[in-house]
Amino acid sequence: MKFQPRSTSQRIAHIFTTHKNRGSRDPYQELEGAYVSQICLAWEVLNWNYTNFWQKIAKGSDSESSSCTAWIAQQFQQFQVLLQRFIENEPYERGRRPQVFAWKRISSPKLLLVPEFRGCYTPDTEEDEGKEEMISSTEFLAILEDAIRTFMNFLKADTANPCQTLKAFFKTKPSSVDPNLLRLLKRTNKKNKTRLKDLSKRRRCLTKKKRKGEEDMEILMGLIDMKIVSRVLRMPEISQEQLRWCEEKMSKVKVWDGKIQRDSSPLFFFPVR
Known part of the structure; x- marks a missing residue:
């Protein structure tokens, strides 16, 4: 893209x-x-x-x-x-x-x-000369x-309040996407986040040198990927194209046998028209 x-x-x-x-x-x-x-x-x-x-x-x-x-x-x-x-x-x-x-x-x-x-930085003017430090x-x-x-x-901190959740549950406006696929992606996303959090806990236990609460950056970035996906999936109006983006984004983060494989290449998609 x-x-x-x-x-x-x-x-x-x-x-x-x-x-x-x-x-x-x-x-x-x-x-x-x-x-x-x-x-x-x-x-x-x-x-x-x-x-x-x-x-x-x-x-x-x-x-x-x-x-x-x-x-x-x-x-x-x-x-x-x-x-x-x-x-x-x-x-x-x-x-x-x-x-x-x-x-x-x-x-x-x-x-x-x-x-x-x-x-590298090259100052354009005399006023910028202090910027090259x-x-x-x-x-x-x-x-x-x-x-x-x-x-x-x-x-x-970006959470849906109970009223918003209830409103979304009773929403009667027809959706342009497959509701079964939407539910599947939400379940998959939740499982991925759980695996990443479990892996983070295990690594903190094994690596005593890490301070309490200090995340492995690779795991943290994978969690952010999943958090971004969950926020897109939470939108009340979502398109089939956006669902495919979520699916591809989740496929870039894999956890197995106590290891994480994360594809850090950008996947740009913006639902703004």
Whole structure:
């Protein structure tokens, strides 16, 4: 699938800022579609940044290409701070997650926008000369891991309240997808998350050097994949194309015999039209 992150982000942002004048379409449904699109996009970009940087380190690249400018590192820290601030403030806001997110995006346009890692930096102006300071690969890797953990906390906080669950249960509007396939994918997703959590517990028991609560990054990223899929499956209006995306996304994470195999290649899909 052809990926154009800039144009996709612009389309999502346009919906966030113009949803009040969208004609006869349900504004909440469109907001939710834009929100889910944004979290899918953010995760694929964050995943790519981490995987790309880790591969540079694993290949023993030269120190210049496997280090990072302090300025870029600060952008990832800002990404994390904005997410953490949203998590802390959301309980005091009125409305459901997509609505609150849309309001916050107006005042904080960088919310959930993942920076791009660049190993080398050349200042364009004299004002930018302080930006070329470099930090070590170990420091930057820790920043990326903290950002991933915060993103997982952001996803965990996105839960459906009992009223929403009940409303979805009694929904009478005909669906365009096979309900049996939808139920199967939800069951499969739940089983995958259980396997990943069990594997994480076993590894923590075997590796005593890990601090309590410190996840194996590979498992954590697999759990985020499944969490993203479960959020897409939770949408009240979902298409057959979106179900196929969920199915393919889940197939990229396999757990067997105490091991995990995760395909980290991006799978871009955005239910925004």
